[in-house]
Each structure stands twice: as structure tokens, then as C-alpha cells.
Amino acid sequence: MAVPKRRHSKSRSRKRRSQYYNELKAPQLMECNNCGHPKVMHRACPECGYYRGRQVVEVPEEIY
Numbered sequence: 001m002a003v004p005k006r007r008h009s010k011s012r013s014r015k016r017r018s019q020y021y022n023e024l025k026a027p028q029l030m031e032c033n034n035c036g037h038p039k040v041m042h043r044a045c046p047e048c049g050y051y052r053g054r055q056v057v058e059v060p061e062e063i064y
């Protein structure tokens with residue numbers, strides 16, 4: 001297998017990463033389609049447990 005002969009410079013790595021910098025930031029948030037609660041995209045809603053129009057997880061009741 002080919003092996004890199006020289007280490008990339010910081011500049012080179014940073015130039016590459018600048019192209020997808022947005023993806024490295026905090027996960028995107030969206031409003032739940034069911035309850036409107038802000039939630040992380042591609043994850044079930046923590047408020048109602050819904051994802052893609054149906055309930056996929058039970059919402060744990062708060063325990064104190």
C-alpha cells in the first residue's frame with residue numbers, strides 16, 4: 001500500500017478542513033415535527049420520542 005512520504009503541513013490540513021468546516025460544528029438543531037420542541041437532527045425527539053412521524057422511543061419520566 002502506498003504510504004505518504006511526507007507529513008502534511010498544518011496549512012494543508014486546515015485548507016482542506018475549511019471546505020467542510022460547517023459539518024464539524026455543533027449538531028444541527030430542528031424543531032420536532034410532532035411537538036415543536038428543538039431537537040438534534042436525525043435523532044428521536046427527547047420531548048415526545050417521535051421520529052419520522054411515529055413514536056420510536058418511550059419518553060423516560062423525570063425521576064427525582
Ligand SMILES: [Zn+2]
Pocket residue numbers: 032033034035036037045046047048049050
Ligand atoms: Zn417532539
